[in-house]
Amino acid sequence: MKLNSNITINGKPYKNGNNFSGFMIYPFFFVHMLAFGGSGFFIAYSDLNTDVGFLYAHGGIAIFVYTIFYLTFFGFDEVKWMFINSALGLLGIYSQIDWILSLFDRKASEFPWYVHVIPFLYFILYTFLIRQALLDLTKSRDNVGRKRLVEFSYIAASVAFYLAI
Numbered sequence: 001m002k003l004n005s006n007i008t009i010n011g012k013p014y015k016n017g018n019n020f021s022g023f024m025i026y027p028f029f030f031v032h033m034l035a036f037g038g039s040g041f042f043i044a045y046s047d048l049n050t051d052v053g054f055l056y057a058h059g060g061i062a063i064f065v066y067t068i069f070y071l072t073f074f075g076f077d078e079v080k081w082m083f084i085n086s087a088l089g090l091l092g093i094y095s096q097i098d099w100i101l102s103l104f105d106r107k108a109s110e111f112p113w114y115v116h117v118i119p120f121l122y123f124i125l126y127t128f129l130i131r132q133a134l135l136d137l138t139k140s141r142d143n144v145g146r147k148r149l150v151e152f153s154y155i156a157a158s159v160a161f162y163l164a165i
Contacts, residue, residue, distance in 0.1 A: 001136045004075035022136035025073060029066075029129055036062045037122035044115050045101060052114060059118030066125050074132055086124040092162050093123050099165040130154075 003020050006013065014020055040059040043050050070079050086093070097119055098108040108116065131154055140146040 001073065001132075001141060003073065005072040007072055020073075022133060026129070026133045026136070029069075030133075033066065033122065033126055033129065037119075037126055040118045040122050041100075044119050045104070045106060045111065055115070055118055059122065063118070063121045063125065070125070070128070078132070082124065082128040086120075090120070092158070093120055095162060095165060097123065127158075 001020050001022050003014055003016055003018050006016050008014070009024065036059075040055070040062070043055045043058060067079065070082070094108055094116070097116065101108055101110075131151075134150050134154060135141045135147060138146060138150050140150045
């Protein structure tokens, strides 16, 4: 992958436009976001009646920081399209959140709309990260034909999952 901004990791500077190994960032972000996203999901949907302000503070700060990292690693255009595509896919996200909640005998409709904001944003950031990792792991980012194949496969798998649930 190519960096879209200058960044320093463990004291080593990396310049804008330099090639950068995804293995340096994807494992960290997948684990880190799973922990924060999981805790945000728990805070939003648990029976603890946690204050919504805490949910927004906990999740909002992390989502803001992740978005800055995404801009650094993937660039403005990729992040812009992440939000555009997510807005178009809100019903799909709702169905997936509803499916996840069904594993805990809950339904998304049991919660007010504003409780869903943080889990939805985590879901968007996590699925974006999966797509970016697939593009880098298959070395498809700069290969138009391979990139189309990976993106088509990603969409087909997502639609199949939607239909299954």
